[in-house]
Amino acid sequence: MSKKVLIANRGEISLRAIRACKELGLKTVCIYSEGDKELKSLRFSDESVCVGPADPTKSYLDAPTILSAADVTGSDAIYPGYGFLAEDHSFAEQCNLSGFKFIGPSSQTIRQMGDKITAKSIVTKYGIDGVPGFDNELPDNEQEILKIADEIGYPLIVKATAGGGGRGMKIVRSSKELINSVQIAKQEALNGFGNDVVYFEKFIENPRHIEIQVVGDGKGNAIHLGTRDCSIQRRHQKLIEEAPARDVNKKKLDEVLKNCVNLCKDLNYEGVGTLEFLYEKECFYFLEMNTRIQVEHPVTEMITGFDLVKAQLRIALDMPMTLNQSNINFRGHAIECRINAEDSVNFIPNPGKITRMHIPGGFGIRYDSHIYNGYEVPPYYDSMLAKIITLAGSRKSAIKRMLSALDEFFIEGIQTTHQFHQKMLKDEKFIKNQHTINYLENEFLKNA
Amino acid sequence: MSMDIRKIKKLIEMLQESDLTEIEVTEGEEAVRISRKSSNDIVVEKPTSQRKVEATVSTETRETLVSGSKTITSPIVGTFYRRPAPDKDPYVKVGDVIDAGQIVCIVEAMKMMNEIKSEFSGKIVSIEVEDGEPVQFSQDLITLE
Numbered sequence: 037m038s039k040k041v042l043i044a045n046r047g048e049i050s051l052r053a054i055r056a057c058k059e060l061g062l063k064t065v066c067i068y069s070e071g072d073k074e075l076k077s078l079r080f081s082d083e084s085v086c087v088g089p090a091d092p093t094k095s096y097l098d099a100p101t102i103l104s105a106a107d108v109t110g111s112d113a114i115y116p117g118y119g120f121l122a123e124d125h126s127f128a129e130q131c132n133l134s135g136f137k138f139i140g141p142s143s144q145t146i147r148q149m150g151d152k153i154t155a156k157s158i159v160t161k162y163g164i165d166g167v168p169g170f171d172n173e174l175p176d177n178e179q180e181i182l183k184i185a186d187e188i189g190y191p192l193i194v195k196a197t198a199g200g201g202g203r204g205m206k207i208v209r210s211s212k213e214l215i216n217s218v219q220i221a222k223q224e225a226l227n228g229f230g231n232d233v234v235y236f237e238k239f240i241e242n243p244r245h246i247e248i249q250v251v252g253d254g255k256g257n258a259i260h261l262g263t264r265d266c267s268i269q270r271r272h273q274k275l276i277e278e279a280p281a282r283d284v285n286k287k288k289l290d291e292v293l294k295n296c297v298n299l300c301k302d303l304n305y306e307g308v309g310t311l312e313f314l315y316e317k318e319c320f321y322f323l324e325m326n327t328r329i330q331v332e333h334p335v336t337e338m339i340t341g342f343d344l345v346k347a348q349l350r351i352a353l354d355m356p357m358t359l360n361q362s363n364i365n366f367r368g369h370a371i372e373c374r375i376n377a378e379d380s381v382n383f384i385p386n387p388g389k390i391t392r393m394h395i396p397g398g399f400g401i402r403y404d405s406h407i408y409n410g411y412e413v414p415p416y417y418d419s420m421l422a423k424i425i426t427l428a429g430s431r432k433s434a435i436k437r438m439l440s441a442l443d444e445f446f447i448e449g450i451q452t453t454h455q456f457h458q459k460m461l462k463d464e465k466f467i468k469n470q471h472t473i474n475y476l477e478n479e480f481l482k483n484a
Numbered sequence: 485m486s487m488d489i490r491k492i493k494k495l496i497e498m499l500q501e502s503d504l505t506e507i508e509v510t511e512g513e514e515a516v517r518i519s520r521k522s523s524n525d526i527v528v529e530k531p532t533s534q535r536k537v538e539a540t541v542s543t544e545t546r547e548t549l550v551s552g553s554k555t556i557t558s559p560i561v562g563t564f565y566r567r568p569a570p571d572k573d574p575y576v577k578v579g580d581v582i583d584a585g586q587i588v589c590i591v592e593a594m595k596m597m598n599e600i601k602s603e604f605s606g607k608i609v610s611i612e613v614e615d616g617e618p619v620q621f622s623q624d625l626i627t628l629e
Contacts, residue, residue, distance in 0.1 A: 070622060086620040087561050101621070104561040104593035108618035134594065 038062055039353055042106045042136070043081065045117030046096060046417065048406045049329070051077040053115045056345040060355065065109045067102060069095035071414045077406045083109055090416045096120045099127045106136045113137040113352060119418070122328040123150055139352040140307045141252075141327045149309075149325040159311075159322055162299040164292065166322045167314070169237035178215055184236065185214050191239040194218055196225035196232075204228055207239055240321060242472040243314035245269065246281045248296050249336045251344070251359060253351055254306030259361045260293045261336050261344075264310075267473050268460060270383060275453065275476070276460060277332035277372045279339050282431055282469055285318040292320045297361075307348050308333075314473075331374065331423070334404060338370035338427040369431040371438050373457040375405075375447075377419040380455035387415040391449035396441035400427045400434075413450060421452060431469065435461055492516060554604040555612075556626040558619045562593035566615045574615075576626070581607045588626055591619060604628055 040063040043053045050066055054077070057064045064081040071090025078084045085105040088095030095101065097120055106114055114136045116122040122140070125147035131138035140146065149155045156166050168188050174181055185192060185208070194217055196204030206221045208214050218234065226232040244267045252258035265281035266274045296311050310330050312323040333344045342364065350357040377386045390411045395403050405422030407413070413421065424445060426437040442458050463480065465471050491509075495518050499507050506519040558564070566574035566589055576588050587599045606628035613625055 085561055086622055088621045095621075100594065101561050105620070107594050108561060108563055 039112040040065060040082075040110060041113045041115050041139070041349065041353075042067065042102070042109065042111040043115045043117070044096070044102050045115070045120060045122075046072055046075070046406075048404050048420065048423065049117040049331075051080065051406050052345055052404060053117065054081050056343065056349055057115075059343075060346060060349055062349065062353070065105070065111055067096070067105050069416075071095075071416050074412065075406060076408055076411075085109060090414065092120070092416060099124075099130055103130060103134050103136070106131075107134070111136060113139055113349075115139045115349070116328065118328050118331060123326070125150060137352055139348055141254075141305055141309065145303055145305060146327045149327050152324055155325055156322065158303075159295075159299060159325070162295045162302075164295050164299065164311070164320075164322045167238050167240060168321075169235065171235050173233060174218070174235070181218060182211055182214060185211065188236055188238050191241060193237050193239045194221040194234050195237055196221065196229060196234055198229035198231040198233065199225060204234075238321075240314050240316050242474055243316035243321070244281070244471075245274075245312065245473050246284065246315045246320070247310050247312045247330075248293060249330075249333075249344070250296055250300050250305065250309050250311065251347055251351075252300040252303070252305030252307065252309070253357060253359050254304055256301055256304050257359050258297050258300035258305055259359045259364060260297050261340050261342060261364060262293075262366055263289070264332060264335055266332060267471055268466070268476050269473055270476050270481075274332065275374055275376075276457065277335055277374075278431070278434075279335035279370045280366060281315075282369075284315065288318055288320060307351055308344050316472075331420070332372055334402060334423060334425045335370040335372045338402065338425060339366050339368055340364055341367075368427055368429050369434045370425060370427045371431075371434045372423050372425045373438060373442070373461075374420055374453070375422045375424060375445075375457070376453045377413045377421050377450050378453050379451040380453050383453070383456075384451075385415075385419050386451040387413045387419075388450040389413070390447055393447045394445060396424060396444040398441070400437055401425070401441045402427070407447075421447070432467075435467060492518070553609060554606060554628045555624045556588060556600065556602050556604070556628070557622045558591055558625055559600070559621070560591055560593050560598060561620050562591040562598065562618070564613045564615065564617050564619045564625065565590040565592060565597075566611070576608055578608050578610060581605075582628070591625075600625070602626070602628070 038061050041057050042065040043050045044067055054064050065083045065085060066078050066081040067085050067087045068078055069088050069090050087101045087105050088098055114131050121127040123146055125143045128138040128140060128146055129143035148158060170184050191207055191209045194206040194208060204225050206217045208217045221234050222232040225234060244265060247264050247266060249261040250258060263281040264277055264279045266277045268276035308329050310326045314321040314323060329344060329348060337344055378384060379386060390407060390409060393409055402425040407421050424441050426434050426441055428434040428437050439461050460466055495507055495509060499518055499520060508517040576582060582602055582605060584602055584605045586602050588602050589600050590597050591600055609627045609629050611626050613619055
């Protein structure tokens, strides 16, 4: 009797999961909120269960209601997708304790990697280091302070421990300015937060965002599926992603890949995961690890031919699966554009009804989406509408193919980021692959 | 007919919402054909055998039921039970007149028994779910007038 998977998510990722389950002969149950009850992709699953009102805290984030839905449908496993409860370690634990296999890493691994400080302390044992800094209280002796700063290197930031959100930070570019900057930072911190404790961190001025995809079988074997470059971001939200990351120091990269795989092997990492880094001046600085499938997984799938979602299901449900690094081949270049229900200039969210639309197609063009003509984009959830992905022999060709796909694609009735993507794909700096994570907000949008 | 009655209901809905005149579905060895004879009447039949099950769905009758009636819906996902325990009597039955706040049924979720209280007072016209059937959020449970 084939197993039944409850898909505890919505939108495009739930459709992605339905498709993967179907291919593996698994039965599917989709949960949905009242805000999503018209969603046509629900009809592709074998069963569907309304779990609550549109408010995500009472539906997609409501663990008891999701577990109850798994119970009444007799589900064997729960697929969390991304966002919502995907990285909630206590949800993972509750699933497993209630007899539903949580499709993902163990609750302990989710918890450890979910905490930035714990994650850093774990990965550093494998030679994976974060942004260098000095976390302890600074000594009073000026000479000692200068020495600590020298070890970190310039430019560095003096940060107030009690600060946050960009407040209480001073950028220092040379040792000449250091002592003065520390004194001013301390004074400002005292005035602003009532606490003058400051610490140092190397200032990574203009990095690229490069991440590494890993897969582990939960039994000590793990592989990597290469890199992705996700530097085009606005307010830390990715808009364009690519695989592989080009123009990266090969020796350094091989070292990082090796370390990531060793980490996963030792953790007996189960399922898929991504380690995110800042990359500047040929150095990788660890940011965090995401213990789930990522939105941009298609670009990795396109260049490797490896189905990441089927792998998640196979690994969790003990279906035959061999993870062999030598079987992974990288071919070509893939780009993904996230089309959001947001205005192309101001990025203001734009829920509403899609009155007309046309989907792109053709050789090397992949389209992952839950939307359709007549769809009412609900205001309660994230604004992502569709992912358009192109695969070609080179980065240049993938860009051309994406422009062609974006020309065919249109959505009417709501504003979307479609035009933004068309502009960025024609941007000279982007085409030369010289952009960094600050490019979109600091230069591109200012020049628009 | 051994095919799930909920699936058949869903197929009838799909037919009503579309311009199709007929839907035929095969599931393993079971098959069912649903066709529209006139704008209101829908016939459900098993194409491979002589037996015919007629489910006439008339839009007029549904509207009469809806106006002036109140429905108690499920606030959670779970299993619907009419009785507090298997050996006890059901909380309510068709024809009973109940008050707002009265317990009418139980929806069990993950082994927790949740007593469902009626928001309305009135006379029970029909019970929409079979005892022991799973229910989803906002599913109709009991109709009152």
